[in-house]
Amino acid sequence: MKIYAVGLGPGDMAYLAPGAKEAIKRSDVVVGYTSYIKLIPDLLAGKEAISTGMRSEAKRCQAAIDEALQGKVVSVVCSGDAGVYGMAGLLFELVEARHVEAEVEIEVVPGITAATAAAAVLGSPLTNDFAVISLSDLLTPWEVIEKRLNAAALSDMVVCLYNPQSSKRSDYLSRAVQIVMQYREASTVCGYVRNAFRGESQSERVCTLEALPDEPVDMLTTVIIGNSDTRVIAGKMVTARGYRITDIDEG
Ligand code: SAH
Secondary structure: OEEEEEEOEOOOHHHOOHHHHHHHHHOOEEEEEHHHHOOOHHHHOOOEEEEEOOOOHHHHHHHHHHHHHOOOEEEEEEOEOOOOOOOHHHHHHHHHHOOOOOOOEEEEEOOOOHHHHHHHHHEEOOOOOEEEEEOOOOOOOHHHHHHHHHHHHHOOOEEEEEOOOOOOOOOHHHHHHHHHHOOOOOOOEEEEEEOOOOHHHOEEEEEEOOOHHHOOOOOOEEEEEOOOOEEEEOOEEEEOOOOOHHHHHOO
16 A cells, blocks of 8 residues: 655656656545635546645645555655655644554655756756755744854855745745844845746745845745855846856866
8 A cells, every 4th residue: 555745846848857747647546725726637537636725735635644554555645755855744743643564565756856846947956955945934933043144144055935925924025034134244146936937927046145035935835045156147036056167167
């Protein structure tokens, strides 16, 4: 009895891994948030699809485990990577809580996560060390998020922000920027991508740290805050890794 935790990548089917497609093909049942299920209509032919609304991750995972216990092969699909703010971890926790570790095998199938998808659109901002921080305080207290922002900013790591801002949490990005500004120049190069690799709806922009709070950033956006080595090259956001270009020129 098997559950695949499958990352679908950022959206465009060109960036859905062949292994992810294979896992879905092998499944009898596909479980996922409605808008992700809609991304893969061709793969769903002849399969049972279970989709529920946003806030019921646990219900979706429980349903997947129920199906697997009945002997079915199940795929639980997430956007990006299933293990990055996705459902892979929750599946393991629920299988443990239900004491069915011996019956239900979980296989995590990796996908292209929003950080690397957004980075590719912006240029090459993640060339060196970086941190990924979600600004959602639904499951992590805001004090903890602040602590992590401080630590990442202090260490001069590039910082990727997931779940940066919603209508209910309209000041979270500006709060995060205020923290980072304690350690970085106002002119630090930043970028953001909305709907990366989702066709026409994709939009992106390179700006400064200071300008970021006024930009139209929402929950479909990934923000990347550069470090002291991040520059704009040919309109793109690039973090230099420290190669000595003159040496390279001299061979
Ligand atoms: N498992 C997903 C992340 C889920 S958290 C992954 O690995 O990518 C949801 C957040 O991811 C969003 O609020 C947004 O910040 C980011 N995100 C997901 N897909 C995105 C895309 N195509 N473009 C830009 N940001 C995206």
